[in-house]
Amino acid sequence: MTMKFTKDHEWLRFEGEAATVGITDHAQNALGDVVFVDLPEPGREVQAGEAIAVVESVKAASDVYAPVTGKIVEVNAALVDNPGLVNQAPTGEGWFFRIAPEGELPDGLMDADAYASHVESLA
Amino acid sequence: MADEVLLETPLAGLHRELGGRMVPFAGYAMPVQYPAGIMAEHLHCRARAALFDVSHMGQAELVGEGAAAALERLTPADVQALKPGRQRYGLLLNERGGIVDDFMVANLGGRLMLVVNASRKHVDFPLIESVLPAGVRLRPLPDRALLALQGPEVAGLIPTGMSFMGIGALEIAGIPVIASRSGYTGEDGLEISVAAEQAEALARHLLSLPGVMPAGLGARDSLRLEAGLCLYGNDLDEDTNPVEAALVWSMGKRRRMAWDFVGAEPVREALDNGPKRLRVGIRPEGRQPARAHTAVESGGATVGEITSGGFGPSVGAPVAMGYVRRDLAADGTSLELRVRDKALPARVAPTPFQPHRYAR
Structure with a gap:
């Protein structure tokens, strides 16, 4: 089960026909306490x-982008009732949606190492 | 502004040691939060005690015969009636009756002490100096730090014998300070002015007291918003008068008889005829916060704007304040907020959203 990352700090986990998507630990940490x-x-x-x-979050609003082209199959x-899951388990219970990709995946998706370097380059 | 050099307060080293996340604010590098996070810092302040560095704010003394009368040229606050050992909130006005800044003024017996906003001190101090008669002098105090210790447990940790808005010289852990029983969180607490070189020692002492946690500007903002208190630059500006801002209470009764301050005529006009718009509390339905600059609508027409908004951790729901047309300012009035191109239902609501717990 490989995980991919975007420069906008989303992660994707491909499972069968669809990918589960959420925001990274770095992103939740930067946002702070998620309230909605x-x-x-x-x-x-x-x-x-x-x-x-x-x-x-308490402090700011942020967009989450579709990491690939496709159809939303589940959210x-x-x-809705427990947005704090995003902080507690960003790559687990805090997932956002599942998307069934269509066509080619975008070039910019990174593996964990490349994403870690990307985050480092922002510091 | 990318190459702007940020100023630091005397506690900058301590903030970094505590893991503070530093952000630019009014030209200073300030901690927006510590590792505990805004939510935890906010709730801790309401439950126990939180320490804020507000050293970026402008402190100054006004000294000389007639200092209070001189200041009254620029503010409708009753400064002359302020007794020694007392502090009050006031507004500096321009000729149009617009708010140049909001500030605290205290009578320290023989001198007045002012605390103004960090973002406005470069405007306020020259403005005040411009109206001073011979013999009255404004003395900025850039070599003093300001700490706010806020929360229900503060009075037990540092008993002062003062009531709300009392101020005086005292010693904390052997360090001489000027402390007022005030703050900007809606909680009981102290604002403590201290010499810059002793600020870190004082902060370390306060943080060593049981139940005291450091808190950043993020929590300070959500606390003051829940308390219904204005933030200059968001809720108040030079085009907003005290009547619109619902701050008529900060104008002294005597001052409202004499109308002898800069901007008196437009303020009097707004008071007599009613302002076109009013600052109100607004509660969005659901959980989505409406931030500053969100348009307020009624029946499809824009009728105002949110000036401060976010999630209230103690309220457990989004809270906001803003300006709406006067006929829509009554509590309970239904409004819509244009959030990300969707109409979010909301209602005008009384402030504070969280009851004040001052030691009156």
Whole structure:
């Protein structure tokens, strides 16, 4: 089960026909306490790079982008009542949505090492 | 502004040692939060005690015969009636009745002490100096730090015998300070002015007291918002008068008889005829916060703007304040907030969102 990352601090885990997507530990840490998550409608067709979800912390609001082109097949309803899951388990229970990719994956997806270097380059 | 050199407070080293996340604020590098996070720092302040560095704020003394009367040229606050050992909140106004800054003024017996906003001290101090008669002098105090210790346990940790808005010289752990029983969180607490070179020793002592946690600007902002207190630059500016801002209470009764301050005419006009818009509390429905600059709508028309908004950790829901057309300012009025191109239902709500717990 390989994990890929975007420069916008999302992670993807490919499982069967779909990829689970969330924000990285670095992203949740930078945002601080998450108090609200707005998720896309299941069934929605989205383009890679499109802003499709919103994550709000006490201090700031941030867009979450579709990391690949495809169709939203499921969203994490638990985040509606418990947005703090994003902080507690960003790559686990704090996942945002599942997307079924269509066509080629974008070039910019990184593996864990490349993402770690990307984060380092921002510091 | 990328190459702007940020100023530091005397506690900069301590902030970094404590893991503070430093951000630019009003020209200073300030901790927005420590590792505990804004939510934990906010809730801890309401439950026990939190220490904030507010040394970036402008401190100054006004000395000389007639200092209070001179200051009253620029503010509708009753400064002359302020007794020794007392502090009050006031506004500096421009000729249009707009708010140049909000500030604290204290009578230290023989001199007045002022605390103004960090972002406004370069405006306030020259403005005040411009109206001073011979014999009255403004003395900025850049060599003093300011610490705010806030929360219900502060009075037990540092008993002062003062009531809310009392101020006086005292010693804390052998360090001479000027402390006022005040703050900007809605909680009981102290604001403590101390010589810069003793600020770190004082901060370390305060942090060593049981139940005291460091808190950053993030928690300070959510605390003051829940308490319904204005932030200059967000909720107040030079185009906003005290009547619109619902700060008429900060104008002295005597001053409202005499109308003898800069900007008196426009303020009087707004008071007599009612302002076009009013600052109100706003509660968005649901959990999504509405931030500053969010448009406020009614029946599809824009009727105002959010000036401060976020999530209130103690309220457990989003809270905001902003300006709306006067006919829509009554508590309970339904409004819509334009958040990310969606209309978010909201209501005008009384402030404070979290009851004040001052030691009156």
